[in-house]
Structures are given as C-alpha cells and as structure tokens.
Amino acid sequence: MSDKVYQAVPSTPGTETYWDAAKEGKLMVQFCKDCKKPHHYPRGVCPHCMSTNLEWKQAKGTGEIYTYSIMHAAKPAYVIAYVTLDEGLSMMTNIVDCDAAKVKVGQKVKVVFKPTDNGGKLPCFTVV
Amino acid sequence: MSLKGQAYIVGAYEHPTRKAPDKSLAQLHAEVAKGALEDAGLTKNDVDGYFCAAGDTPGLGGLSIVEYMGLKLKHYDTTDTGGSSYNVHVGHAVQAIATGRCNVALVTLAGRPRSEGQATGTAPRMGNPQQPDLQFEFPYGPATANMYAMCARRHMHQYGTTSEQLAWVKVAASHHAQYNPHAMLQKVVTVEEVVNSPMVADPLHRLDCCVISDGGGALVITKPEIAKKLKRPLVKVIGVGEANKIQGGGVGLDLTYSAGLESGKRAFEMAGIKPSDIKYASIYDSFTITVIMQLEDLGFCKKGEGGKFVSDGNLISGVGKLPFNTDGGGLCNNHPGNRGGMTKVIEAVRQARGEAHPKVQVKDHGLVLAHGTGGSLGTRHVGSTVILERE
Numbered sequence: 263m264s265d266k267v268y269q270a271v272p273s274t275p276g277t278e279t280y281w282d283a284a285k286e287g288k289l290m291v292q293f294c295k296d297c298k299k300p301h302h303y304p305r306g307v308c309p310h311c312m313s314t315n316l317e318w319k320q321a322k323g324t325g326e327i328y329t330y331s332i333m334h335a336a337k338p339a340y341v342i343a344y345v346t347l348d349e350g351l352s353m354m355t356n357i358v359d360c361d362a363a364k365v366k367v368g369q370k371v372k373v374v375f376k377p378t379d380n381g382g383k384l385p386c387f388t389v390v
Numbered sequence: 391m392s393l394k395g396q397a398y399i400v401g402a403y404e405h406p407t408r409k410a411p412d413k414s415l416a417q418l419h420a421e422v423a424k425g426a427l428e429d430a431g432l433t434k435n436d437v438d439g440y441f442c443a444a445g446d447t448p449g450l451g452g453l454s455i456v457e458y459m460g461l462k463l464k465h466y467d468t469t470d471t472g473g474s475s476y477n478v479h480v481g482h483a484v485q486a487i488a489t490g491r492c493n494v495a496l497v498t499l500a501g502r503p504r505s506e507g508q509a510t511g512t513a514p515r516m517g518n519p520q521q522p523d524l525q526f527e528f529p530y531g532p533a534t535a536n537m538y539a540m541c542a543r544r545h546m547h548q549y550g551t552t553s554e555q556l557a558w559v560k561v562a563a564s565h566h567a568q569y570n571p572h573a574m575l576q577k578v579v580t581v582e583e584v585v586n587s588p589m590v591a592d593p594l595h596r597l598d599c600c601v602i603s604d605g606g607g608a609l610v611i612t613k614p615e616i617a618k619k620l621k622r623p624l625v626k627v628i629g630v631g632e633a634n635k636i637q638g639g640g641v642g643l644d645l646t647y648s649a650g651l652e653s654g655k656r657a658f659e660m661a662g663i664k665p666s667d668i669k670y671a672s673i674y675d676s677f678t679i680t681v682i683m684q685l686e687d688l689g690f691c692k693k694g695e696g697g698k699f700v701s702d703g704n705l706i707s708g709v710g711k712l713p714f715n716t717d718g719g720g721l722c723n724n725h726p727g728n729r730g731g732m733t734k735v736i737e738a739v740r741q742a743r744g745e746a747h748p749k750v751q752v753k754d755h756g757l758v759l760a761h762g763t764g765g766s767l768g769t770r771h772v773g774s775t776v777i778l779e780r781e
C-alpha cells in the first residue's frame with residue numbers, strides 16, 4: 263500500500279459534487295438527460311449535445327485498463343492509466359496498491375480512494 | 391477560393407544555438423527573424439504580417455515581441471497550438487496573403503527551456519486551475535512522456551508494434567544527425583542501444599524521447615508576385631490542413647490515432663496529390679511513437695502498420711522509401727522551446743530547395759511535406775499538415 267498524498271487542484275463551480283462524493287468513497291459520473299450519454303471529466307454542459315440538462319449517477323466503480331504507463335523517471339515510480347468504466351466511458355487515473363510489473367491492458371480493476379493534500383480523496387484503481 | 395499555390399515560403403532560418411543562457415527570449419525571436427529575412431532577401435520594413443504562438447512570446451499575445459523587433463503590421467495572429475503552431479501559421483499566413491490582409495508574413499519561434507532547467511517531459515506542469523480538465527488529470531501525474539507512452543502501449547497492444555520498431559525511428563534520425571554540425575546528438579545509434587537505454591515512461595526509453603533545446607526558427611511567406619522577384623528557389627505552398635482531436639467526454643477513447651488523420655486528408659485534397667507522391671516528409675518527433683502514429687494517419691502506410699513501415703531503415707535518406715527529418719529532427723537535432731513544428735517546416739523547405747546536407751538531400755524533391763502535432767497525443771491536440779512544391 264502506498265501512503266502517497268496526492269496534490270489536488272481546487273474544484274471549480276459545478277464540480278464540487280464529484281469531489282464531495284469522492285470524499286465519501288463514491289465515484290460519480292455525469293449523464294445527459296437529453297442525449298442519455300455519459301461523460302468524463304464532469305462539466306456544466308454535455309460535450310455530446312451541449313445540453314445543460316445533466317444528472318449525476320454513482321458509477322459501479324469497476325472497469326478495465328485501456329492503457330497505462332509506469333513512470334520510471336519519477337521516484338517513486340507511479341502507474342498512470344486510462345480506465346474504461348463499465349458505464350462505457352474512460353478516465354485518466356493511477357493504478358495503485360499492486361505490483362506495477364503485473365499491470366496489463368485489459369486488466370479488470372476497481373476504484374479505491376486516496377488522500378489529497380486538501381483533505382479530499384482522489385479516485386484511483388487497483389487490480390481485482 | 392482554394393489556398394493552393396497562393397503563397398511561397400521565401401525565407402527559412404534555424405538558429406544554430408542549442409543552449410542560450412546568454413540570450414533573452416526576445417533576442418532569440420529577433421535573431422531568427424533577421425536570419426529568415428536575410429535568407430529571403432527582404433527587410434524588416436517589408437513585413438506587414440506577423441505570426442507567433444502566444445505561449446512563447448511573453449507580453450500580451452505577441453505585442454511585446456512585435457515592439458521589440460520594431461514591426462509595423464497590418465495583420466497579426468498569435469494562435470498557439472503548442473508544437474504544431476508554426477505549421478498552423480503557414481496555413482494562416484497563406485490565407486491572410488491570399489485574401490489581401492498582408493503581403494509579407496513573418497513567423498517566429500524561440501525558446502530556452504534548457505537554460506531555464508525545465509524538466510520538460512517528465513514533470514507534470516501545473517496550470518491555471520480554471521483549465522477545466524486540470525483537476526481531473528493533474529493529480530495523476532500526466533507528464534509529456536507518460537502520456538505518449540500510453541499511446542505507445544495501446545498501439546503495441548492493438549497492433550503488435552514492438553520496442554524495436556519504435557527504435558528504428560530514432561536510428562534513422564541519428565543517421566541524419568551525424569551530418570548536422572549543429573545537432574545535439576550526432577552519434578549514430580543502433581536499435582539495441584535504443585531499447586537498452588534507461589526506461590523513462592514504460593514502454594518509452596530515454597532514446598525514444600526528443601532532445602530539450604534552446605533556440606528557435608523563423609519563416610518568411612509572401613505572395614507570388616514578390617516571391618518571383620527574389621533570388622531564392624521557389625517553394626510554393628500547395629496544401630495546408632489543420633484538425634483537432636478531443637477525448638469526446640471519454641466515450642470511445644482511442645489513443646491509436648492523431649488529428650493528422652484529418653489534417654493530412656485536408657492538405658492532400660487541396661494539393662491534389664496522394665501520400666505516395668511525397669518523397670520527403672518532416673514528421674513531428676517528440677517521441678518515436680509520435681512518428682509511427684502520424685505516418686499511419688497521413689496515409690504513408692495503413693493504420694497499425696507503422697511499426698513495420700519504419701523498420702530496416704525505411705526512413706533513412708538514401709536507404710529507405712520515405713526519408714524523414716533529415717536534419718536529425720527533434721529526436722537528435724533540435725526541439726527549440728519544446729515546439730518542433732518550426733524545424734519541421736524549415737527542413738522541408740531546405741529539401742524542396744535542394745539545400746539540405748548533400749549526404750541526406752533527396753534527389754526527387756519536387757513535393758515535400760511537413761506535419762506537426764501540438765498538445766498531447768494522450769489527451770487533446772492539434773495536427774497541422776503543410777505540403778510544398780518546388781516550382
């Protein structure tokens with residue numbers, strides 16, 4: 263288990279819901295009530311149809327690794343990745359709490375929450 | 391109105407420095423401007439259009455740099471798309487000239503990341519928190535190298551591309567750089583040396599990454615009537631195209647292709663030629679994977695076959711079918727200000743003129759291409775393609 267505390271970027275008006283939920287161990291995804299599609303990152307307007315008629319839903323928190331890279335240039339090294347959620351959308355994240363050498367494309371993962379330096383939590387993923 | 395053939399690149403200059411602790415950024419801009427104008431046989435007072443990227447010209451847009459150089463302008467464009475800005479500027483300058491907004495366009499780039507000690511590719515850069523993606527990306531440590539590494543990893547997974555194939559891109563660049571006395575890395579390297587160099591961001595090794603250099607470059611673009619009175623070989627712009635690529639809200643994420651897919655198509659359509667007509671290509675080479683993906687997207691080979699295409703020296707001048715980056719490229723020669731589009735256009739102009747180093751000059755240089763990517767292939771970027779014809 264890594265005890266890394268992540269450097270947070272302040273939320274902006276409209277994204278508090280995502281970060282408040284993360285603090286409680288929930289991964290939220292925005293859906294458009296008009297075109298029904300999800301999107302990530304969260305925002306005030308649907309990037310598919312420009313509707314502002316949006317709703318938040320809690321994601322299952324499971325998915326698979328689309329791609330990843332082990333950042334050897336950093337000490338300690340970390341694993342950055344895109345994970346495709348079961349809801350059908352992909353998000354940038356870190357793969358944590360597992361042997362980096364065993365991470366693979368297509369690997370099933372689940373969300374875990376890691377502390378940030380502003381007292382919040384950051385959604386990361388670990389192998390199932 | 392088609393922009394085909396409406397303007398010529400008459401001046402091109404690459405600053406010889408690769409480390410400039412003794413020169414200010416503004417001085418570098420001015421020196422490359424002077425170099426390109428002298429190359430064209432024009433003066434500062436002929437310039438009535440100026441193009442730069444807002445991000446490498448401190449001050450409001452390019453206003454301060456314009457004043458530093460003492461330019462009096464009719465047209466002014468500070469579009470910043472990162473490394474591809476200068477390919478974009480060529481297209482914008484042709485458009486401005488064709489519509490009578492200006493007659494002589496000057497484009498400049500300068501940067502000094504090496505003197506300023508930037509950990510360009512390996513340290514995530516914190517931006518303005520109002521950048522809407524930042525809070526959802528920056529905490530995860532997206533540096534330049536690991537974002538391109540994720541493209542490489544997916545390309546390998548989907549198409550079977552190998553580290554050895556990536557290495558061939560660097561090997562070809564190094565073969566060219568040995569003839570460039572200004573190149574940062576002039577030593578010829580082997581596939582083994584590339585794949586055995588330290589891992590930076592798996593699967594990219596140190597030698598899969600471009601250099602970090604100070605310096606810059608400039609271009610002068612003008613209308614046919616003026617170009618034909620100058621004493622330089624005539625290099626006509628016959629195709630330009632730009633396109634952006636976004637993540638689409640994370641739905642259908644596909645990191646195996648770039649905006650070059652569309653920008654290339656637009657440029658080839660305007661030029662009325664096909665990829666197989668091109669005998670020299672400057673291809674943005676921030677990393678070896680960048681080249682493979684863009685070669686596929688531009689149509690030089692099928693999607694997924696870029697690794698095979700670059701193997702066995704196919705990009706080496708005098709050896710392979712498509713000589714690329716004969717100055718050594720960003721991988722070996724120069725990547726001034728972390729913005730490689732300018733040097734891509736400059737080497738394409740040298741090739742079209744027949745003024746590349748004799749050891750790397752292609753014989754059939756009637757049609758050449760310069761393609762750039764700015765931003766990140768791993769997130770969002772702009773691709774821009776320029777096709778030139780030697781008249």
Ligand SMILES: [Zn+2]
Nearest residue numbers: 294297308311
């Ligand atoms: Zn919608």
